[in-house]
Amino acid sequence: MKIGFVSHSGLQSFIKHISDSYECYAPRKSFEKYHLKKVEDISSIELFGIRTEEPISSFFFPPREKLSTNEATPINKAILGLKGCDISALKILDWVFLKGAFVDPYYSLKRNGTLIVSTDCADFSENCFCSLIGEKPYPEDGFDINISLTKDGYLLSAGSELGEELLIKQHIHDATNAQIEERNFEREELRESQYRNLKEKGFNFNYLSLDYVIKNGKNSQVWDEEGKKCVECGACTFVCPTCHCFLLSPGAEDYFSKIRNWDSCLYYGFARVAGGANPREKLRDRLRNRFVKKFVFFPEVLDRLGCTGCGRCVEACLGNIDIRKVLEEVSSEKSISI
Numbered sequence: 001m002k003i004g005f006v007s008h009s010g011l012q013s014f015i016k017h018i019s020d021s022y023e024c025y026a027p028r029k030s031f032e033k034y035h036l037k038k039v040e041d042i043s044s045i046e047l048f049g050i051r052t053e054e055p056i057s058s059f060f061f062p063p064r065e066k067l068s069t070n071e072a073t074p075i076n077k078a079i080l081g082l083k084g085c086d087i088s089a090l091k092i093l094d095w096v097f098l099k100g101a102f103v104d105p106y107y108s109l110k111r112n113g114t115l116i117v118s119t120d121c122a123d124f125s126e127n128c129f130c131s132l133i134g135e136k137p138y139p140e141d142g143f144d145i146n147i148s149l150t151k152d153g154y155l156l157s158a159g160s161e162l163g164e165e166l167l168i169k170q171h172i173h174d175a176t177n178a179q180i181e182e183r184n185f186e187r188e189e190l191r192e193s194q195y196r197n198l199k200e201k202g203f204n205f206n207y208l209s210l211d212y213v214i215k216n217g218k219n220s221q222v223w224d225e226e227g228k229k230c231v232e233c234g235a236c237t238f239v240c241p242t243c244h245c246f247l248l249s250p251g252a253e254d255y256f257s258k259i260r261n262w263d264s265c266l267y268y269g270f271a272r273v274a275g276g277a278n279p280r281e282k283l284r285d286r287l288r289n290r291f292v293k294k295f296v297f298f299p300e301v302l303d304r305l306g307c308t309g310c311g312r313c314v315e316a317c318l319g320n321i322d323i324r325k326v327l328e329e330v331s332s333e334k335s336i337s338i
Contacts, residue, residue, distance in 0.1 A: 001158040002247045004172030005179055011147070011154045014170055015042050015080065022078035022115055025059070027052050036079070047081040048122040048149055051310055056086035056243035057093055060110045063238070067106060067248075068257040078115035085130055085310035087118050087139040089241030095302055096244045115162065118143040127311030129193040129324050132206040135309050138187050148183045148229030155183050201244060203324050205331035207305065210295040213331050218288065222329045227284035229319035236313035236321070242294070245270070255267050265290050292324070 006014060018024060024039035027046050031039065034052045036059065039045060090111075097107035122138035124130075130137055139146055144163035148155040155175050158164035216222075237243045245265060251257030263270060266286050272278045280286045298306035305322070312320050 001160075002167050002172075003175045003180060004167050005150075005153055005175040006155045006156060006172060007153045010172075011156075012042065014053060014156070014172070015045065017170060018078050018080070018166075020286050022076050024078045024080060026080035038081070045080060047119045047147060049225070050121065050123055050125045050128070051083040051085055051312075052081075053239075053312070055239055055312060056082060056089055056309070057241050057243065060090075060107055060114070061093065061097070061244060061246075063262045065106065065260045066251060066257055068251070068254070068261055076113055077110075078117060080117045080119075082116060082118045082143070083310075084136055084139040084239050085128075085308040086133055087116070087142040087310040088304075090116075090309075091299065091304065092242040092302070092306055093244060094127050105131070107185065110219055113303075116143045118144075118146045119149045120146070120183075121190060122149055123129065124190070125311060127314040128194060128309065129198055129203065129311055130309030131191050132198050132203055132205075132324070133210075133305055133307060133309045136187070137190050137194060139148060148187075150182050150186070152179075171227075187323070198324070201324075203328050205328050209331065210305070211299045213333070214288075214291050214295050215312060215331050220330055220333055222326060222333070223284040226301075227282070227287050228325055228328055229321050230266065230283055230287055231318050232264075232266050232268065232283065233318050234266055235300045235316040235318060236323075237264040237290070238262060239265060239312040239316045241308060241310060241312070257335070287321075291330075295297070295327075 019039055019042055024042075025036050025215045026039050027034040027049055028037045029043055029046050029049060033298075034046065034049045036052045036054050048103075056079075057181075068283075093107070094111070097104040098111070118139045120139075124137060127138075138148070141159055143159040145166065146157045146159060148157070156167055156172055158167050237245070243264075245258050247263040247265045248260055251259050265271075266283075268278075268283075268286075270286070271280045272290075280289055294306035298304060314324070
């Protein structure tokens with residue numbers, strides 16, 4: 001696939017071309033946080049901050065959505081500035097909503113009509129931990145175009161036929177080997193910097209063994225201790241880019257419509273079945289189940305973790321439950337050490 005190089009003005013022209021052809025959404029900074037907003041002025045876009053507060057799941061799988069027999073009209077949209085953690089999350093969501101026996105038409109319509117323009121991370125927050133679980137602060141696939149910041153300009157990498165077609169149509173010149181090597185060096189420098197930072201904070205668990213330690217740590221006291229902190233607000237699931245559980249309820253406007261709302265596995269009634277039986281009545285079991293889904297279930301069925309290391313749940317938790325600390329404590333228990 002083509003890798004092109006543009007100057008600062010060249011990037012502005014390229015983004016202007018996209019905004020003329022698509023309804024664009026991009027990160028915009030507000031009160032020291034980045035939020036995905038509809039683009040009204042391309043000068044307000046901030047492509048190289050840390051990942052947005054909102055997970056990408058909220059774009060394709062809204063928190064509340066009306067489902068009816070009437071198909072929505074597709075709109076060509078473009079999302080600019082997605083980071084590697086959200087790009088990885090899309091692989092989980094695509095598997096859930098597009099790869100099974102039933103394809104979700106609402107997700108499919110939005111997903112297939114959206115151009116994905118990702119960017120390398122230029123920095124990381126204190127809660128990011130993608131490098132600790134085998135992810136990287138830059139995407140390698142899953143995008144149409146990826147933008148990397150270099151000393152003299154930007155590298156535009158095509159990740160799909162559509163992305164390559166856009167680069168060719170805009171007459172983007174090929175990047176030199178030296179420019180690509182510079183990008184690769186900067187990427188590795190940031191990844192190592194984040195990894196060292198996490199090690200200095202005491203996070204040393206081996207992500208390759210998480211499926212074993214969590215599966216065999218059912219009786220761990222960690223779940224009891226961390227469960228005492230949980231207030232069942234569901235914040236960790238609502239900011240997670242890979243969480244996808246929902247609840248259907250009748251629509252108020254007509255007989256056939258349904259309302260789809262996000263649900264949370266931390267809620268008491270989540271696993272309750274007809275007759276009132278509840279296999280996860282205790283909060284410590286519901287908390288552990290969340291970890292099982294991400295670090296046992298997805299590696300078994302998809303050969304990848306259901307966590308992308310974005311750190312949003314660390315920021316959102318009202319009980320100060322740190323997913324990295326939980327993984328460290330469960331992994332270090334002698335009774336289930338490898």
